[in-house]
Amino acid sequence: MSRPVIMSTLAGVILVASALLGAGPAPAATASVAAHASGALAAPVAGPADVPAEFGSDWHDPVTATPPVGRPSGKSCEVTLAEAQFRDFTPYTGTYTPPSGCGDRWSKVVLRLEGKVKGRQFDRLGYLHIGGVEILRTSTPEPSPDGIEWSVETDVTRYSYTFRRSQDVEMLIGNVVDDTYTGVLDVRATLTFYTGRPAVTPDRVLTLEDGTLTTPRNSEHVIAEVYATGSGGGCEEVWYLTVPGEAPYSCKAGDGPYREVQIKVDGRLAGIAAPFPTVWTGGWSNPFLWYVIPGPRAFAVKPIEYDLTPFAGLLDDGRPHRIDVSVVGAPEGQSGWSLPVNVLVRQDAKRSHVSGALVRAEAGGLTDASTYTPGPRNRVDTEGRHRLTVAGYLDTSHGRVLTTVDRTLANSSTHRWTEGEDTDGLEATWTDDEAVTVDGRGPAATTRTRRTYTMDGTTTLGADDRLRTVLTLGDRAVVTEASGGRPATWSRLDDTYTGDATYTAGVPRDQRHAVATTSERYRLHGPADCYDRSLVTVQGVLTRDRAGC
Template identity: 80%
Template sequence: MKRRIIMSMLAGATLVASTLLGAGPAHSAQAPAPSARTPAIAPAPSSQPADVPAEFGTDWHDPVTAAPPVTKPAGKSCEVTLAEARFRDFTPYKGTYSPPGGCGERWSKVVLRLDGKVKGRQYDRLGYVHVGGVEIFRTSTPQPSPDGIEWSVEKDVTRYSDTFRGGHDVEMLIGNVVDDTYTGVIDVRVTLTFYAGRQAAAPDRVLTLDGTSLTTPRNSERIVAEVYATGSGGGCEEYWYLTVPAAAPYSCQSDNGPYREVQIKVDGQLAGIAAPFPTVWTGGWSNPFLWYVVPGPRAFDIKPIEYDLTPFAGILNDGRPHRIEVSVVGVPEGQSGWSTPVNVLVWQDAKSAHVGGKLTTHKAGDLADSSTYTPGSEHRLDTEGGHRLTVAGHVDTSHGRVTTTVSRTLANTSTHRWTDGENVDALDAAWTDDETVTVDGRGGARTTRTERTYTMDGTTTLGAADRLRTVLTLGDRATVTESRGGRRTAWSRLDDTYTGDATYTANVPRDQRHAVGTTGERYRIHGSAGCYDRSLTTVQGVLTEERRGC
């Protein structure tokens, strides 16, 4: 049996077109907000052995993650329902949004919440929420138990406050298939909660593209594009990190290999590069038993890639439309499988009608992308890739000239090993995405350095009696350092690690799979703003241990 036949759990779910602590799935119990003096908390009592079944049954714990909840201000709040729908097919929910009454037009925070439930049998599906054409949320879903599950996700969406101040059309879709086999109807409700109070810092405008065309306000002094890039919808781009060149005997092939890079261009000129996050959906690695309770990092809250386009503000501010294009390096020509919707966040100079400027530096290194295939009883593909880009430009604002320099360096290494028939299939991969943004104007230079590292180390084996076992570790890490005049002013370090080991009998009816599995997640973040540390462990779908503390 070829493992790839059952690996894709998002087939047919094609999408139609923050801060580190700003978003995360909601939890069954609210974890404490990060605090510099958060005391260690004794571990929650472990379940007795009798509470853990010998194998997965027809029900398990509702999905939960170790990530922190969104912190919420005290005081008055107003709730608006954005969408309420039962998704059975690919028909989007369409509605309207009006700003809330009673909480003013300026908010200290805006929080999106999705509450969902599903039961029966269903694959994981992808979804989005658009307000006035702006994509404010992208998500995937858990796979249900026959008895049914419920889950919730929260996200800080304060950055879209400009959109929320006016009435707009709403569109939501979680593409789904319901028939005699896949019986799960995905029932969701999405709300926005507005917290009255002093207005939080947020962009002045949130823009979308007209096709590939963008016209910015002429007084824009900071411009950031965000791209919700996902490889999805079935097919090999759903697990692009496992693809191989055409010369290698493997079920997923591409022109060169697994190196992927998400690029954004302004009028045909390279303006930003980024490593896509290797999201694993809740059917990934051929083994849904890995994800029934604890999903992989970011699976329920798909974060956008951000590109600081401020060096191009002098070009974009001429009042004319400009071409903005997003592409994914490494995708075979003509092949679909990636969705890359774009929002553009703009900060304006209220005291200027026109902010002029100039792009002063553009240095793009050669893109490295090399894969070496070694045949044998165990086939092997070694890949190395990377790219560098530095852009700089200035804008002449009412408060003086401001120069922005953005440098980004990407690197990817991976070793992919497999046997004939893919009964053993293993990957050990790492991606780094290091970015430095320096803003030099009145008050001296301010620098933000972000070092991102994503890791994936896993093996799937199909052994005797069709017992399929997957052992997998995923890592999502980031270090952020802010400095002014060469002195550090703030810092944070994130380490979100998932581990799983699950086995089941393949090619049999669901009730004969005799599945067992242990999964866990530890989410740690600490820095100048405080500390948060939470760990979860599950066995056969039972949450057996929860630890909190710093």
């Protein structure tokens, strides 16, 4: 039996478009911070006698090793944003009203999504908007026949400006329910507001109007967020596997798999970024990999961030400016990417107008080369690279400030497959290096972020129709800060997922005789902090949940 390797099953789902390092899904059974520090077991786990020989009709609720969002002590207020059952592509609409008992300046705001589903269903993508601002982009787990529950938590304090007034709410997790796919997505979304010392947050949170942005005339720090996702059921869901047109493979797109998300201001290139290679919970032809532990970022998509402060001198003229976001490498004229934009602005409180200018915008040549080599194992080798430097100054109330952003992207991948794609494998690495230097009052300060994403996996269909997938995914980042050339602080993230799953393809669900071992280890270190949690599952049973540094 030969078949095209479709690495995700988000078929037919089209996102309707209108976060940082610590934002992510909450564990289904979350341990306390003290338990993590002490190395105690974070949750009850099964022993060897409790592990079945193969998957049954139920399994452990989804869980991730991602750190829980820290919650301050003291008074809090909860507001329900949405309660809905998604059966189709009809959005939930409602009205958000700010909390009445916690003021309008908060120390933290936490978004929590709780969901449950049972039966049979694909993985689905969704969003949550308040006042047009996207505060969550998410995907769902695939259910067991008996049903599962899951939750996602993210820190959304940076959107506090949006939360201070009543707003329209729109939420959608596009779904199809019929005689075969019976799973109805039952979800509830809430915001919890914590009093105490107010957090420092952007003065404005803006969205685009007809593709244009109008900022306050005293804007002195401008960050654009783009929740970039390849989606819609086509090959852009698995863009990292696409090949050039001359190669005999089921997913052909453009010149190959290199993708780059660009943002332009009035037609001028203002930012570049590598998209994260998200694997959804039906990915790599093998949903048994993800029933308990999803891949990194699958439940809470992190937005790409672009520092547009070098362009603030242009933006601060009070006029609308064209903002375009596009994906290099995606086939022209084809859908497949959703690119909603939020813009976070900090203003100069002592000036009504801040003047300035863009003084440098230099883009290196874009390298995007894919080479196809035919043979018993077809092969596509891809190398991509791009660099952009932009700099601009502002004359603020506290003096002239020069902001320089330098970003370098690189991608290297090798894709091998046999005729009929009975064996299909990819080894790929993406790096996204960014340095932001702010030179004004006091010593120049530089923040450097080195992001590295990795994917190494192979799917094989044997003569007995047993389909096996072995896969490792990596999400890593190192952030360093320096002032006056001297190191100030640093943090290091390493989130690694591994999985090995096998089942019989082309038979009813109850005849698949599936087995799988999956694991995740999430480590986050800094000068004064340490988080380290490991999970292991076997046949859908959680056999290890240990934390400690």
